[in-house]
Amino acid sequence: MANPSQKAPGINKFLSGITGRDREQTIKNDKCMTCGGEASDFKDDLSRKEYTISGMCQGCQDSVFG
Secondary structure (H helix, E strand, O other): OOOOOOOOOOHHHHHHHHOOOOOOHHHHEEOOOOOOOOOOOOOOHHHHHHHHHHHHOOOHHHHOOO
């Protein structure tokens, strides 16, 4: 279980409205905010840290950041 980074309540509400998923709960459940898939395997510590911020799995991070 990952620990989501702290965000202002308004940001969490905005992200939940866009994705239809509760950001904090989705990250705690090791799911991806973007695709809804599993988010438990990451290629390095930086990618794992990014997950706690954005909630994106490794595949979604790779497609967004390259």
